Amino acid sequence: MPDLVPPPLSLYVHLPWCVRKCPYCDFNSHAAREPPPFEAYVDALVRDLEHDLPLVWGRTVHSVFFGGGTPSLFPPEAIDRFLQAAAARLRLAPDAEITLEANPGTAEHGRFDGYRAAGVNRISFGIQSFDDGCLRRLGRIHDSREAEAAVKLAQDAGFDNLNLDLMYALPGQDLAMAERDLERAFALQPAHISHYQLTLEPNTVFHVRPPEGLPDEDLAWDIQERCQALLEQAGYAQYETSAYARPGRQCAHNLNYWRYGDYLGIGAGAHGKITLGAEQAILRRWKQRHPATWMAAAGSAAAVGGDDRIDPExxxxxxxxxxxxxxxxxxxxxxxxxxxxxxxxxxxxxxxxxxxxxxxxxxxxxxxxxxxxxxxxxxxxxxx
Missing domain, CATH: 1.10.10.10 (Winged helix-like DNA-binding domain superfamily/Winged helix DNA-binding domain)
Structure with a gap:
């Protein structure tokens, strides 16, 4: 049997709050009915990180990803405080990719300057569509004008490594509408585009009450083929099922997932996968899902929702x-x-x-x- 060799290591940080839960979303996200406890949550993240540190002693972290929820709800000062605490406890690679997910509806003037100063060097925007009708049917809190403005705010702050998330096969969408979404994305010249089909996941509003006007399988396939061709023509090479990038701009964090790399997951509901070289074992660990439950237990074994050792089979x-x-x-x-x-x-x-x-x-x-x-x-x- 070959030896298990610990692969590159990433850090995933889950920030669970959003302004409003989208009807298609099956992530561990929670609508904030009042301002979230940002400072207390960062304190809990640091405690959670310290609790898991023995799993990764001495290893270098090559990427950090703030996912959610809507991480851009958090002020830059909170992101900065966490990254400073993480750098004091982990060995961060000098060229580590640090991504923050952002919702155009929460983008404010000056925030991107603050995120960049904190060390964030990649922004991933949840655009989903540039069609206002589609955005309303998806339950998004932004419109197309706000989407374009948010991307330009990030670019003005010096970010050139930007991802735009776009979905297709949306309620009421035809082939021409999907093409226009890409044309408007290309005009913004992002380094990376994630382009994926809307799916009706279990435990979502759309799964219980599917929206009207969903394209059938034939139209969805036509949209996929046409959009793949447009992305290629625009210089975005497909390197993964739903990921397209300019040369050298693939998402390092997601590549590590897909290459079966390791990642430490901290925060409410976060999942991690760690190779334990000395024990020749692979551990999957996940945290308690509800923010209040996790925050109360962070830093102790009670914050762990479960551990699973992946047997060879x-x-x-x-x-x-x-x-x-x-x-x-x-x-x-x-x-x-x-x-x-x-x-x-x-x-x-x-x-x-x-x-x-x-x-x-x-x-x-x-x-x-x-x-x-x-x-x-x-x-x-x-x-x-």
Whole structure:
């Protein structure tokens, strides 16, 4: 059996509050009925980080991601205080990518200057659409004018590493509307675009009461194909199922997820995955979901919602669930180092997928074909 080798490490920080819960959102987010306790929450984040530090002693953190919720609800001073506390307790790489998710409806003049001064060097905007009708049907709190203004505020503050989240197959959307969304995104010249289909996730309002006017499967596929072509023509290379980037501007934090890297998860409902080299084990840990419950327990074992050690039988599926999202696929050596399993553990399934035209081999690398990317769930299912 190959040794498990700890991969690159990231830090995920969950900031759970938002102005209003969107009807399609299944994340651990909570509508703020009054100003959130920003200072107390940062104190709890630091306690949570200290509690988990023994899992990652001596390791370098290559990326930090503030997700939510709506992290841009937090004032720059709170983000700065947390990053200073994290830098005093962790070894942050000098070129670490530090991303903050932002909602255009919470963008204010001067805030982006503050985030940049705090050390944030990448902003991810939840735009979703530039069509005001679509935005209303999605329950978003911003309009297209505010979206464009927020992006320009960030650019004026010196941010050139920006991601725009866009969804397609929206209620009432046709092909021309989806094309216009991309055209307006291109005009803003972001470094990265995340383009993904609206799905009706369990435990959401849309799952219980689906919106009217959803495109059928054929139209959704036409939109996807057309938008992929437009993104390529505009210089955005697709490197993952729903991620497109200018050269050298792929999201380092998300790449680490998809390459089965490690990440420490702190905050209410945060999830983490840590390779324990000395124990030759892979640990998944998640925190209590409700902000008040988690804050009261942060810094103690009671804040942990659960621990799960990933036994060897489950590792091939976990690895493939992530790695086969990437156009680059994976190196056989990386599979062995990050799962502690020999290639023989997946050889039969890989051969089956190659025979079906879903995967291709290139030396020591295995990657999905165009057909395999279209039938990604079927390919990944081979490894269950």
């Amino acid at each position: 489950r590792r091939p599926f976990e690895f493939m669930l992530n790695a086969l999202r990437l156009h680059e696929g994976f190196a056989v050596a990386a599979f062995e180092a990050r799962t502690g399993l020999p290639y023989a553990a997946i050889a039969a399934q890989v051969e089956q997928a190659v025979a079906r035209g879903w995967l291709e081999r290139d030396g020591g690398r295995i990657r999905p074909t165009a057909l395999g990317r279209r039938f990604a769930n079927d390919v990944i299912g081979l490894f269950l």
